[in-house]
Amino acid sequence: MKTGSAAISNQFTLESADREALSHWTSLLVEELSKQPQFADVTSDLQDEGLQAFVSIDRSTASRLGVSIAAIDNALYDAYGQRLVSTIFHPIQTSIASCWK
Numbered sequence: 190m191k192t193g194s195a196a197i198s199n200q201f202t203l204e205s206a207d208r209e210a211l212s213h214w215t216s217l218l219v220e221e222l223s224k225q226p227q228f229a230d231v232t233s234d235l236q237d238e239g240l241q242a243f244v245s246i247d248r249s250t251a252s253r254l255g256v257s258i259a260a261i262d263n264a265l266y267d268a269y270g271q272r273l274v275s276t277i278f279h280p281i282q283t284s285i286a287s288c289w290k
Contacts, residue, residue, distance in 0.1 A: 199228075212237045
């Protein structure tokens with residue numbers, strides 16, 4: 190949960206192993222802090238509305254077809270995960286080298 194705009198002046202961190210409790214207390218804290226005149230633009234960066242899917246793999250059928258669990262994992266990650274696609278390198282500035290002449 191963060192307070193402020195682009196330049197954040199205050200930040201509070203709530204942690205919990207219980208996702209439902211974290212969501213509940215975060216919304217309550219945001220609501221209560223928003224009522225206080227000392228705070229403006231109180232927001233939360235809690236993202237608990239994402240889509241979820243549970244995948245059950247028939248391991249014996251996958252094995253019979255010659256498909257490894259790693260291949261299934263990679264295919265799902267390629268489709269729905271985040272991978273580094275490319276790295277862009279900038280050329281090194283050579284102006285520093287001229288100082289050493």
